[in-house]
Amino acid sequence: MKRVAVLGGGITGVTTAYALAKRGVDVTLVERHRYAAMETSYANGGQLSASHAEVWNHKATLWNALKWMARRDAPLLLHPWPSWHKLSWFAQFLAAMPDYERNTIATARMAIAAREHLFAWAQEEDIDFDHRRAGILHIYRERAGFERAAGVSRLLARGGLQRRAVTPQEMRAIEPALAGDFYGGYYTDSDSTGDIHKFTSGLAAACARLGVACRYGAHVTALAREHGKVRVSLGEDSTLFDAVVICAGTASRAMAASLGDHVNVYPVKGYSITVQLDDAGSRAAAPCVSLLDDATKLVSSRLGEDRLRVAGTAEFNGVNHDIRADRIRPLLAWVEQCFPDVNTRKVIPWAGLRPMLPAMLPKVGPGKAQGVYYNTGHGHLGWTLAAATAELVAAQVAAMAKD
Template identity: 40%
Template structure:
């Protein structure tokens, strides 16, 4: 079949790769001049199966109220006269129920384990290099209450097969000596030795090159002006290239990987996706004091920040701001990341040379992405990954290739439009 993949971020490129490996003719469309230039460009860098507790959890409502309108809050709802934001927020509150949280954790751990395994297979098969590190991820806590609240999610993750061990402050420092600079603040931690980190942007571009070598066609600097539907199928796309030339493109199937912009595209076709952009921030610092800089990827629970070492660069990323599709940098939030970094690692950096970035993460209320078939028989979904697009990229790409090819994916996950336990695909409404 001829498949058009909409979007050249990490999920779009992994989808294209696995679809091509399955024998399909593949074309990728993206408005940017190259792959991985939007949400995949400067994220936190973690491939973190252990980062499976969703934003929507039993403790979230009280935190959201406390953080409301606080400029440097880890999760900021900037309330707008936007029905999509209010709808998303109400669904978010429903997902905070303990039973829903546990279900969502199980889904994300299952997908994360599968995806990490597929990433390792891909790396071994292709020799991809992207500043990867396989030293695990250490999650540290500076609040006794948060450390106590982490025990139940950790138990659920372990039940699902995630290797996650609770650690004392002394053990945290032994794993990552740079934490000695903030030992007095740490009350405990958890270590996932099988987790990884790496530069998602570099990975995406390197895999895109291999896609080209494998025969995938790319149409960069191409905008989608509209789409048409005939009955229960997408009939064609109307696009414009960099020179403004309008073209109509047809394919046997279409895979939607447009991140936060997936909702608008799908709505034109009568498909309802509850995705809202959660603007995330990152700071990239040069390594100027190697002896005081971290080597192991870290997660700071209290401030919801992740720390990754990318060669001679330090990447610190996190926070979420629900403020529509605005991509302007909020300096208060950038400065909060630098301030927290200097508070934890005062000898590591003076903040000079910092490069700030922001991107729109495609968030669902549950944090569980849409992967599978939509209500239209030839429109497939691989979107809504929120903060875990890099973690889940290879697994969701491999899974969507299976589904498009009529095969049952290899993991236990609530795929959209896929009847559990059978290889057949059954159109179902996307709720």
């Protein structure tokens, strides 16, 4: 049996290892942390959101980035100092703008396909991840945003996703806890939410039961092609594999370069807060339906009965894990504005680096060299897309393993 190394123990790496193990492949999962799902898959917004499949390669994104550059609390913050990585990434981002419609449709289709696999795996492995099938409600305070969303809805429909426009009265019927004045919204009842960390940890345990060799606390120090195979060095330990699948998030770019590939992943920082709903009043006042506020670029998800996750913002500032108070403050303010009776005394802040490719589509499939594969660059939709891309790349690797 041929041996395959999966590099990275976040949502994409663990789903890839699982999909390969289910196909009978001899898999080694390598993760630098002591446990799975300890970086970007730790505390994201929680949304399994095909309705959020619109790619960012649109003039509205550029306008907002320029407009907000002077605001430290801006939903999208582009730090002005240049780097070659940032400049090359944005050049490719601009070049992908003509593909905005096609890539949005492709992302929606991928997100819909992912649901089937993820839900089936959770059921088969008995994984409790606070899954809630209550849909996602997109909210708009102004007419311009609502009308632009109508065009996005038409694109999503071409990808197979149906979401419907709702009035302010219908919005409050869907989520009675929501406070404020709104022009309208869009509701996708087929979307859902869940705790990415719980799911990934549970699936990692399932991988171990299936015979996956889980190498936690192992740092990849070198990768090298060798006689049609790939040598993976973990410090002084060096092993030759028939194939590797790089699922290493923001580290994927450097790994790819060592194997002769250009995978231009940029680390786009996002923030979240987890509000502990410790009292009955807060639990009653918190939303049960997941929300996406387009103006503030924030999402919320109810995780179980006693947690409310609020996440969002995008910060282009290189590899930087700092949790800044001025970036957390808008998330708290949003909770206080939209759900004023929720007690925000106990809040856990977090920041993670989304691995984002310029065209906003993940890199899934083979590299230039024999035995090198990728499943990375999912950006803000890793939780939503991972099960589908894992199946795609696992099928390719498994076919190679049979040859």
